[in-house]
Amino acid sequence: MTFQEFLKLLWSQFFMLLYLVTWIISVYRYRRFFDTQLKYFPMLVMYTFFTELLGYFIMYNDDFQFFSDGRYQLNNVIIYNLYQLVFFIFFFEVYRKTFKNRFLRKLTLYLTLLCTASYVINAMLVNPLINQMTYAHIIGSILLVLIIFFYLKEKKSETDAPSLKHNLLFWVSIGLLAFYVTFPTILILYRIKLDLRFLVYLRPALVTSIAVMYGLIIFGLLTGQRKAFR
Numbered sequence: 001m002t003f004q005e006f007l008k009l010l011w012s013q014f015f016m017l018l019y020l021v022t023w024i025i026s027v028y029r030y031r032r033f034f035d036t037q038l039k040y041f042p043m044l045v046m047y048t049f050f051t052e053l054l055g056y057f058i059m060y061n062d063d064f065q066f067f068s069d070g071r072y073q074l075n076n077v078i079i080y081n082l083y084q085l086v087f088f089i090f091f092f093e094v095y096r097k098t099f100k101n102r103f104l105r106k107l108t109l110y111l112t113l114l115c116t117a118s119y120v121i122n123a124m125l126v127n128p129l130i131n132q133m134t135y136a137h138i139i140g141s142i143l144l145v146l147i148i149f150f151y152l153k154e155k156k157s158e159t160d161a162p163s164l165k166h167n168l169l170f171w172v173s174i175g176l177l178a179f180y181v182t183f184p185t186i187l188i189l190y191r192i193k194l195d196l197r198f199l200v201y202l203r204p205a206l207v208t209s210i211a212v213m214y215g216l217i218i219f220g221l222l223t224g225q226r227k228a229f230r
Contacts (some may be wrong), residue, residue, distance in 0.1 A: 013056060015207060018098075019049040020216045025221045032226045033168055037094045041172075044090055051083045085119050088140040093175065095147045098169065104150050111147060114170045115140045134191050138184040145180050148173045162228035169229060171220025179213040 026042040033039065089112060095104055096108035115136075115226040122128070122136035155161060162168045186202050 007173060013052070015210050015214075016049060016052050016056075018211065019045055019052065021220055022221070023049060023216050025218055029221045029224070032148070032224055033229060036169075037174070037227045038169060038229075040090070047083070047086070051079055055079055058217045077132050081119075081123075081128045081136075084133075084137055085116070088115050088144060091144060093145060095151050098151065101154060104154065106147060106148055107150075111143045132186050132187075138187055139185045140168075141180045141187075148177055150200045153213050159213065162225075164228075166223060166225040166228035168220045168224030171216050171224070175216035175220070177214040178216060179209045182209050194220070 023042055023045040030042060033041070055076040058079070092108055092112040092113055092115065096105050096112070099105045099108065118139040119133060119136040122133040125135075126133070151169075155164065155167075155170065182205065186206055189202055
């Protein structure tokens with residue numbers, strides 16, 4: 001792939017460009033959170049970018065195939081199943097280490113195990129190489145929203161906390177809520193296979209929620225201050 005072809009790909013798949021911009025900004029602002037629970041966040045963003053890039057090539061380029069079996073060719077769902085589990089575990093661990101409340105730290109650990117178990121069970125029910133692990137994604141999304149709710153509630157109860165507008169994790173949390181509050185509903189609607197007239201609206205809704213999530217994260221990266229983290 002030439003550099004011009006790569007730029008054309010980024011333009012046609014704008015969320016890839018959004019991931020790349022987020023990564024560049026996160027690296028530029030890294031000194032503001034290098035010693036916090038989000039210190040590996042730039043790696044996660046780059047993992048997100050390469051997952052989307054690899055998924056695109058598997059779908060549209062015969063040279064990028066994991067399996068010789070014809071059933072799995074042009075099927076990139078396995079990399080997204082794995083990515084989503086890694087994504088959930090990463091943020092569950094971020095919040096577990098951030099909580100001041102000992103009970104919430106322990107609860108988050110149990111929810112992490114529950115999320116992992118849901119993926120293992122889902123993989124036993126359907127072949128994760130060719131099927132999206134819808135039920136596990138839904139469970140993980142609900143658990144993440146619940147953990148973020150606990151985080152925001154704990155922040156609200158603090159009386160001496162720095163301004164939230166300079167708290168990177170706060171903006172990351174709001175961004176995650178913007179996506180994962182709607183994500184389970186979108187998955188369910190895809191699963192029950194509604195009329196095509198309704199399904200055509202799901203893709204724009206999904207892309208919009210991704211744009212909002214990363215827009216809020218970028219805002220947090222630009223305005224966040226090291227002393228306000230938590």
